[in-house]
Amino acid sequence: MAFLVIKCGGSVLDRLPGAFFEDVLALHKEGSARPVIVHGGGPKITDLLNKLQIPSVFHDGMRVTTPAVLDVVEMVLNGTINKAIVSRLTAAGGRAIGLSGIDGCLLSAEPFQSGEPLGAVGRVAAVNTDLVHSLVDLGYIPVISPIAADGSGRHFNVNGDMAAAALAAALDAPLCLVSDVPGIIVEKNGRQTVLETATPALLERLIASQAITGGMVAKVRAALESLDCGARAAVIMDGRRPGALLDFANGLSVGTRIQREVEAESHAS
Structure with a gap:
């Protein structure tokens, strides 16, 4: 039985x-897929930062994560x-269990970029798939x-x-x-x-033409990265x-399916 990774964006969580x-649970119970949920939370993070009067600073569309910001993010x-x-x-x-990428070394992280412009923003360097299988x-x-950590125990904020x-x-x-949109919308x-x-x-x-902008760029980049690394579909x-x-x-057809050129050609033929 195959896994299905479901990413729930912070902007849509309260409106799901x-x-x-119930559909997630149906997939799990029927055995048609083994759902794994990853979530974000940008809007709620921003709300709490504002209440605590901690400034939100963004660099290249990513939240600069200072120690104070990281505390709130966590x-x-x-x-x-x-x-x-x-x-x-x-x-x-259902039976669900919540954990962060730090628990059981589920997600091992490394800095997103060299230098300090983004602070404690990381990228995933390795995944402990044995833990997921066991759960x-x-x-x-x-x-x-x-939220992930590196080998020294330093915590990182990773884009969901x-x-x-x-x-x-x-x-x-x-x-x-x-998300809270039907897919990638173009004119x-x-x-x-x-x-x-x-x-x-x-x-x-x-x-490149800015027909796709804002938060949708991160979603598209994530989908492309998952395909590059071997994910079945996005x-x-x-x-x-x-x-x-x-x-x-x-x-079945739903939303915007992102696929490699070879797959697209085979579907068209």
Whole structure:
């Protein structure tokens, strides 16, 4: 039975219906997929930073993570959001276990870039897939916060989309990026249209032309990275749409499916 890595963006978490979590549980119970959830939490992090009067600074679209910011990020991600998702899965009748990338050395990290412009922002260097297999074999749905650590114990704030991409690649799993939009939206013949499929080459052109901007760039980059590292497939979809998760797991068209050029050509032939 294959894994399915589901990334829930912080902007949509509060608006996901109970049916979404019931669908996660259905996949788990029916054995059609082994769901693993990774979550973000940007909006709640920003809200708490504002309340604490800690400035939010961004560099190249990424949050600069000072020691004070990292404390807040860990409180929100490891505490508030992680346990809220576990509670919703439990309420749907499932067995979920919340953990961060630090627990059990699940996600080993390294600095995102040399120097200090981003502070404690990291990227995933390795994934402890044995831990994921063990938890799922025990009947749990892992719910993972994208906080990771390096070999010396230094903590890092990892972009949730990129953490999910690393997990999907390591588990040889499809990556489902759950958002509050129906997919990648572009202008076509004067109208806003959702791309049903997209290749890396097309997406690079759309990013270069700024047809794709903002937070969607990070999602697209995560999807591309997961494919580069061996993930089976990637999709960006609206988690509020009834049955969307089950449709994707069953191979139906939903959101924007991102695939390699070779796969796109085979589908077209």
